[in-house]
Structures are given as C-alpha cells and as structure tokens.
Amino acid sequence: MFTFLFALCFISAANFAAGAQAPIIPQPMQFDMGQTTLTLASNFVFNSSSKSSTLVNAFERYKSLIFSHTSSPTGTMLGSLSVTVDSADENLGLDTDESYMLKIETSPASAELHAANVYGALHGLETFSQLVMYNFTADAYQISNAPWNINDKPRFPYRGLMIDTSRHFEPIRAVKQVLDAMAYAKLNVLHWHVVDSQSFPLQSVKYPKLWDGAYTGQERFTIDDAKDVVEYARQRGIWVLVEFDMPGHAASWCVGYPEICPAPDCTQPLNPATNATFDLIEGLLQEMTGVFPNQYIHLGGDEVNTNCWTKTPSVAAWMKSQNFTTDQAYMYFIERAHKIAHDVGRIPINWEEVFNHFGTQLDKESIIHVWLNHATAAKIVAAGYRCILSNSDVWYLDHLTVTWEKFYDNDPFQGISDPNQQKLMLGGEVCMWGETVDPSDIDQTIWPRAAAAAERLWSPQDVTDHDQFLQRLLAFRCLLNRRGIKAAPANNTQARSAPHGPGSCYKQ
C-alpha cells in the first residue's frame, strides 16, 4: 500500500517539477513556478466581493471537487483564494474574454485569481483545482512548486465537443456529465447534434408532432430539459450550439409531419418544393431562439443525396418549373434556411459540403464546419469565411483506433499562414457521433482523447511535446476518474477499452 501511494505522489508532483511543467491540462499560456510546497489550511476558503451566483456556485463545486478527504495540516498555511472579476457581464459566446491570472505566493502564503469576467474566473478555478493534491502521508492538501504565477488565455475562441443524441438517446444526467468534464478541460462549446434521421427526441411546442420521431416516449427532451442543459453548461463557461441538420439527415421529422418529406418511401432530403417545409423550419428555429440564446445555429447541410428529389414526381416537376438542377435546388434550400436563420436573429453554421458545392455564393457571415478534409479549411478562410475544424480523420471520437497523439497533433492553422486568414479560423471541435455510444460508454469514448484536442485548442501553438503531454494526460485521466468521469486508459490502442491488467492509473 505504502509503495503504491508513494508512487502516486512521486508521479503527480516530482515528475512535473523535473520537467518544469505545470500539472495542468490544457497547459497555460505562460507560467512561472518555484520549489516550495504550500499547505492549504483545513478551513481554506474561496472569497470574492462579486455577488455573482455563477461564481458562488463554482466555489461550492470546486470545494467539493478538491476537498474530498478531511485533513489535519500543520505549518504555514494558505487560507484562501481571493477572486476578483472586472465585469459583471455574463453573456457567453465567441467574443467572451476567457483570460485569467493566478498568483500563488509563499511568503506570506497568499493566492489571488483575477479575470475580466466570471468565465475567466471559472477557468482559473479549474487551474487552481488541478494544482492542489492531497498528500496522504502529511494528511494535508498541498500545492507543489509554489510560488506560481500563471497568465492564461485560450488560443482559439471556439473549443467544442459534439454529442449526437439521435443515434442513441443520452439522458440529461449523461449530458451533464459530459459538460462537467468539458469544463475540466476548458472546452467551451457543446455542439448538440440533437436530432438526425434515426430519432427526433426534442420537444417543440409549435410543432408537437416532431418528437413523434423519438425512439420511444421515454427517450425525449422537454423544452425545460434543454433549457436546463443550457443553464448547466453556462454555469460552467460552456455555450450550447444546437444543430438541426437539413435538408439531409432529417427522416425522423417526417414521422410527425410527412408533408415536409418527398414521399413515404423516400423521406429525405426534406421537400424543397413546398412552403410547408420552410414554415415548419421557421417556426422551429424561432421557438429554439428562446431555448438556445447564443447567436449561432448549426444547420447541418452535409451528405445531401438528392435521389429522392429526382425520383419523386412532384419534386422533380417543381425543379423543372424552376429550371433547377438538383444542385441548384440544394442551394435554394440552403439559401432559404439561411434567410430564416437570419430572420430569427441567428448566424448559420454549415458542414463543409455546403462550401464545397456553393463556395463564395454563400453569404459572408456564414461559418463553415470542416469534417471531410483538413485542407478545405485553408480554402474557406482564403475565401473570407470563418471556419471550425473537425476533420474526421483525427477529430472524430467514434473512430476508436485514432490515438491521443493524432488528436494532439491536429493544428487548426495547418496550411494557413496569413494572420488575417488565421483570425477567421475560430478553432475546432471533436465529434462524438452516437452510433456506438450510449450512457454505458460515452465518457470512456470521449475521455481522455478529447483532452488532447482541448490542449491543442487552448495552449500556445508551440506546445507540442508528446512526452510532456503524456505525463499530464495520465494525471488528467486519473483526475477525471477521481471526479467520477469514466475516462479510459490513455494509451489504449482501441479507445474506451479496459486496462489490460493490474497497474497504477498514472501508467496506463
């Protein structure tokens, strides 16, 4: 037992000191560290003059995350972390300043966290929590390598994780568990691919038959559930980007509203030839602005196979009357959907195919989400569009043989050197498609590999060393496990598989 505990302490503290790196994922932008071990008082508190309930709730969460043992410390003590925020503005989105400064002094012992707003403070609290370790021998919570001086901010404003609640339903508790872990890795966007062809679990009050397309009466989200997810996410510095994928990937919509689909035996893409389709989309998106308050909406647009349009006589006749090729009908659909998005006050995001088909015909506000080919990102920003990167070769979490190294090495600036074009690269997102995940395996399929992408999206571009990252990744995975997230061993060749045999969590 003693040897095992000793090994834990050795790996978690001394090894980091030897490599002069912070035991934090993602690695902060700038940090200085010392050589002193600081002990936290047993009545340690977080304090702030801010009355923000977001901050007060975070204090409660981090108290419970950090202090899971009782302790009887002796010697010089750190009694508090004082938190100051400049602005009480709690709007959250792409423009939010997420920076923070964390200063931990040794003589006298003090700790201060300063941020522009509450969301930077949340990141600072996470960093602080990763510096504190319980020393079982000393029966004390300690911070190694103090003093610390950390000046941190993300490299990219969009650091996402996508979940797919259509291919398998994920109950609210599972979604919240994903959000908890995202906050630990400083990811800030939950892209919620809420519906697809297989099921439509989300309630719409305006179109109450839409969730007739749910798998069952139980596998559903009420509007209040969705609002609850949005608020739970916001409390953790995460905004929710909802996706209604259209016109493809939408067969489940026809269960309740067959009139918006070409034919009963040929259900998608959605029928572009009838206003019923666009009326429903408008009503749905309008309603969803009351649920998802951020400026953006993901309208999918991927994998549109127009066979059902040519095979359905009424749609084929409509295309002929408009003098449209199938591609022009696809463009017509995208343009109408974009207009609806703008009319309800939202900026549309589409998957890459929409750019590949229509290029600069798209309105310049549109954001393109790359998944097919990393190289398209350079073309998108060169054409003046903003871009989000999720190239499926290395940032799709359902690809179980893709190792953390591949997730880590994927740089959004690859092939983009012009600083003006780099500004259009908003960041990226790892995608957890749902065909083979449900609550039984979602955590271990996402984690710890998503943490490698999280560091790529937060830390400076030159933080690329695999050996150093692996040290931190192993420790982060153990931290996730301690916090109740079922992250799999980091060095799996097949993601989410169980450990091969006995061994420390820090070595798997």
Ligand code: ACM
């Ligand atoms: C996608 O994977 N079809 C975006």
